[in-house]
Amino acid sequence: xxxxxxxxxxxxxxxxxxxxxxxxxxxxxxxxxxxxxxxxxxxxxxxxxxxxxxxxxxxxxxxxxxxxxxxxxxxxxxxxxxxxxxxxxxxxxxxxxxxxxxxxxxxxxxxxxxxxxxxxxxxxxxxxxxxxxxxxxxxxxxxxxxxxxxxxxxxxxxxxxxxxxxxxxxxxxxxxxxxxxxxxxxxxxxxxxxxxxxxxxxxxxxxxxxxxxxxxxxxxxxxxxxxxxxxxxxxxxxxxxxxxxxxxxxxxxxxxxxxxxxxxxxxxxxxxxxxxxxxxxxxxxxxxxxxxxxxxxxxxxxxxxxxxxxxxxxxxxxxxxxxxxxxxxxxxxxxxxxxxxxxxxxxxxxxxxxxxxxxxxxxxxxxxxxxxxxxxxxxxxxxxxxxxxxxxxxxxxxxxxxxxxxxxxxxxxxxxxxxxxxxxxxxxxxxxxxxxxxxxxxxxxxxxxxxxxxx
Numbered sequence: 014x015x016x017x018x019x020x021x022x023x024x025x026x027x028x029x030x031x032x033x034x035x036x037x038x039x040x041x042x043x044x045x046x047x048x049x050x051x052x053x054x055x056x057x058x059x060x061x062x063x064x065x066x067x068x069x070x071x072x073x074x075x076x077x078x079x080x081x082x083x084x085x086x087x088x089x090x091x092x093x094x095x096x097x098x099x100x101x102x103x104x105x106x107x108x109x110x111x112x113x114x115x116x117x118x119x120x121x122x123x124x125x126x127x128x129x130x131x132x133x134x135x136x137x138x139x140x141x142x143x144x145x146x147x148x149x150x151x152x153x154x155x156x157x158x159x160x161x162x163x164x165x166x167x168x169x170x171x172x173x174x175x176x177x178x179x180x181x182x183x184x185x186x187x188x189x190x191x192x193x194x195x196x197x198x199x200x201x202x203x204x205x206x207x208x209x210x211x212x213x214x215x216x217x218x219x220x221x222x223x224x225x226x227x228x229x230x231x232x233x234x235x236x237x238x239x240x241x242x243x244x245x246x247x248x249x250x251x252x253x254x255x256x257x258x259x260x261x262x263x264x265x266x267x268x269x270x271x272x273x274x275x276x277x278x279x280x281x282x283x284x285x286x287x288x289x290x291x292x293x294x295x296x297x298x299x300x301x302x303x304x305x306x307x308x309x310x311x312x313x314x315x316x317x318x319x320x321x322x323x324x325x326x327x328x329x330x331x332x333x334x335x336x337x338x339x340x341x342x343x344x345x346x347x348x349x350x351x352x353x354x355x356x357x358x359x360x361x362x363x364x365x366x367x368x369x370x371x372x373x374x375x376x377x378x379x380x381x382x383x384x385x386x387x388x389x390x391x392x393x394x395x396x397x398x399x400x401x402x403x404x405x406x407x408x409x410x411x412x413x414x415x416x417x418x419x420x421x422x423x424x425x426x427x428x429x430x431x432x433x434x435x436x437x438x439x440x441x442x443x444x445x446x447x448x449x450x451x452x453x454x455x456x457x458x459x460x461x462x463x464x465x466x467x468x
Contacts, residue, residue, distance in 0.1 A: 051098070058195065059090065059192075060090070069188050088238075089232075091236065106137065106139070108123050115142075131164065141168045142169045150180055154180065197230075204220065223259070224246065246262055288320070289324060293328045297364055314359060321362055321366060322337070322340040324366055325340035331449040332369065372444045379440075390435050425463060
């Protein structure tokens, strides 16, 4: 069997460390985050909603039931820590696998060995798959039968929404547990524990209140990020002969906040959803925040600009016809100017869109018209509107009776324009918001003339 990406534990004793050695006890020079990994459930900080007596997570760690579980949560919330706790159980065989390096052949080999072990009276096998969302559909399919008959107890971890990244048959065979990012107070607790615990810094340095606030803020709920930053700051302080990590030292150690954003993942869609909804809700400050989140994360500015062009018609529409012009100008600037300067053009357009009066009546109008067409409400083009420019068209009655609007002093005439089945149907229902108020008044007058007093 190719052991690439695998690590096996029988109870708590290592059997084969050919693969992921991170499940071995951490060495003294291991990263601070690895040394401070909780050894028991009581040391686990956060996820209290999953740790009540009888809760699935507690039963999984304590080995009360062979229940397959998918752990979904952002980086640094404790997914791998939970896997370590499960690996420490003495009554199960534990196999770890990374979806980054393992293939179908590896999965089938683990399942075959688990089946042999079980038939010979051996321990239940727990298969931990990290980054399971990176498994292809075929790789995930290879797990189904073994999970179904409990040849293996699956413990899978993912940072991506499993409803998008895990196939439905596998998801239905598992209990989905959603882990939350740690709160500021919980991150603070872990920082203080690492400062004093002998496994961590053992009291070698202290942390000023300002530096602690800085590290908590930069962590963004990511435990690993917080402890990595603390370790870097402690190293910097000690190099200067200091026993306290002050704000300046902490800022030098790390100056970029943890940003939960994956351009190909669910966070990408969550952030852009919040961006659109903030503009729709006319919260200009929130809209600028989400724009900044996307720009800092390296989002393609063309994607942002496209969403804004759509928004200009979908949510502003005729309440401010200039919104589409502004959004298109920003989209052009993306191509003409490029990053980083185009962030100014995008910000200007966001401010315009967020503060503009709103109307979704362009959206509802085309939606209603298309619904009628799909429902079969059509019919032939009225004869007087048909093309009359080719020879013989007049003989067919094309264009006969057509009234030319420019011949009327008002520029509009009474005339049937829609096919018979939709005569008199109103698709566009303007609001009184912004510039659309004047449009609404004009639409009433136009319909009265065109339909001959609303006929």
